[in-house]
Amino acid sequence: MSLWKKSLKELSDLVVSKEVKPSEVVEAFADRSSQIEPHIKSYVTDLTQQAVEEAKKKDEEIAKLESIPPLFGLPVAVKDNISTKGIRTTCSSKMLENYIPPFDATVVEKLKHQGYIITGKTNLDEFAMGSSTENSAFFTTKNPWDYSRVPGGSSGGSAAAVGAGIVPAALGSDTGGSIRQPAAFCGVVGLKPTYGRVSRYGLVAFASSLDQIGPITRTVEDSALLMNVISGKDPRDSTSADKEVPDFLSYIGKEIKGIKIGIPEEFFVEGLDSQIKETVLNAVKQLEKEGAEIVQVSMPTTKYAIEAYYIIAPSEASSNLARYDGVRYGYRTAEYSDLEEMYSKTRDEGFGAEVKRRIMLGTYSLSSGYYDAYYLKAQKVRTLIYQDFMDAFQKVDVLATPTTPDVAFKIGEKTEDPVQMYLSDIFTVSVNMAGLPGISIPCGFKDGLPVGLQLIGKPFDEGTLLQVAHYYERMNDFYKMFPGE
Structure with a gap:
């Protein structure tokens, strides 16, 4: 099997056991990229060739290491709204077209500590505003399953x-579904962690x-592997939670017998x-059929999520x-x-049409005389949505x-x-409004x-999401399917 078809975990095992060199892995993806990237245009800043050179250095370094970190010498892409020291970070906006940050985001620092190799900064809707x-101020990325689609x-x-x-x-960011919705459209796994x-x-x-x-990621196990690396309290982010980070990989392969799965009727609507x-x-x-218990639940206020979201977010x-x-x-x-x-x-x-639209929506909602009618009311709805989720989680696990x-x-x-x-974003925004974890799997x-199944979990219970998602994944072969194969 070609190296580019292997999961992050499989590649990690091969590199750690020294069966494969980092350069062989990175070159396999570079070859694949040279064939496909000109068609889909996923990178704003393509660092593939630098990655190949970096991987050769990792080949030399690996011989001197006593223990090899799980991501050592492995390629990972980073969304272009996540700060990378010395590498252009544009947010796909003319406003930041030539901005080169003097510092790394915490998640990038953590990946560097593992010895990862960045392959490029990926395209997005300007300032992450869009579906x-x-x-993007530069170009539209194309869906790998059909180049005529988003x-x-x-x-x-x-x-x-x-x-x-x-x-x-790759790393993404999710404000109202921005990891899960594209993951569903592209037939991959996208995990939005609990806020904090x-x-x-x-x-x-x-x-x-x-x-x-x-x-x-390609697989649920790969998401667990990355979550182990990027999670945790950060003193530089006052909203990051001081919660113990479990070993997310320990949830992979667990049985699901007795787990209660809720089906919210409001999500299966016209x-x-x-x-x-x-x-x-x-x-x-x-x-x-595998032993999970299915429970019908009702979450009446979630139908207002999209309206409230498009007041709060702008x-x-x-x-x-x-x-x-x-x-x-x-x-x-x-x-x-x-x-x-x-x-x-x-x-x-400097700003594109959608960013201007949202700035105007937001400025209006916050303006004197309208603050109570819009922003304050939307925040109250947000509290009700959170309560709906908590009520549902009294009866179900996911x-x-x-x-x-x-x-x-x-x-x-x-x-x-x-x-x-x-x-x-109608099925994804409520998860952000409530600050909950959510995962989309093919x-x-x-x-x-591709069609995506979304699983939503209790606060800081990404483990159960990964457990259920992985169990489903291994009963099917969707993660082995590639466009054009």
Whole structure:
């Protein structure tokens, strides 16, 4: 079997046992990338050739190591809104087109400590605002299963790269579904950890109370492996939780007999494609046959999640993006007569249409006279959504839902209608609103395109999610399937 088809864990075992050199692994992915990357365009900054040179150095280093870390010499891609010291971090925006950070994000530091090799910075919707990667200021990444379709967003570049087999794993960020939705569209595994499980230090902020970094991988076991590395308390991030990090790999291979899986009726509503519904429910039936107990639950306030989310997230974006003013760093307009004109022209020229739309939505929601009617009310709804989840978790261990209402849509299909685009996240945003962990795993195909099953867990219970997801995964071979094979 080709090295590029192997999982991160399999590659780790081969490198640690010294059966394979890091350079052989990286070169296998570089060869695959040279064939596929020109078609899908997943990288904003492609570091594949540097990665090959770096891997040769790792070959020499490995001989001197007494113990080899599990990610040593293995290639991982990083979403381009996660800070990488000395490597351009653009957020796929003209505003930060030439920004080179002087520091690493905590997750990148942790990967470096393991001896990983970065293969590139992946494309995204500008400042992570979007569901299709069409809002990138540079280009649209294409879905590896069908080049005429979107890979999802905002972590579309990361999901497309892993889905195409040009890298075994990547980091993404998830504010309203931005790891899980593209993972579903590209037929890979996407895990959004509990809010606070993984440090956000070095993640360029979109909506600070919702953002979370997580892994996009080929297999559930690979997500567990990466979670072991990137999780934990960080003194530089006041929102990171001081919770003990379990060995997530210890949940892999556990039985699911007796685990209660909830089916929330509000997630199987009108607007959900009938074939997606059937595919997801068939996946749940498979788990039931293996001893899981299926429980119907109701979560009435989750139907308001999308409306509340599109008040809270833009409000926080409006506040976070106020720093891009042309004064300290980033893009500055070439011609202006005074300070005010410099501010307004810089922001007008530097931000794309979707980012401007969200800044205006957020600024309006926070403005005097509207704050109580919109932002405050949305925060109250958020509390009710969280309570709905907690009530459901009194009866069940995990919840099972579709990840998306349909498969990947065609490029350009929803760009004229922002509301239709926003509805792509209808099944994912409530998880962010409640700060819960969620995972999307492939569970079938519709018209040759991947379908995602979403599992939602209790706070800081990523372990049970990984346990159930892995059990389902090993009953099926979706993770072995590659586009065009």
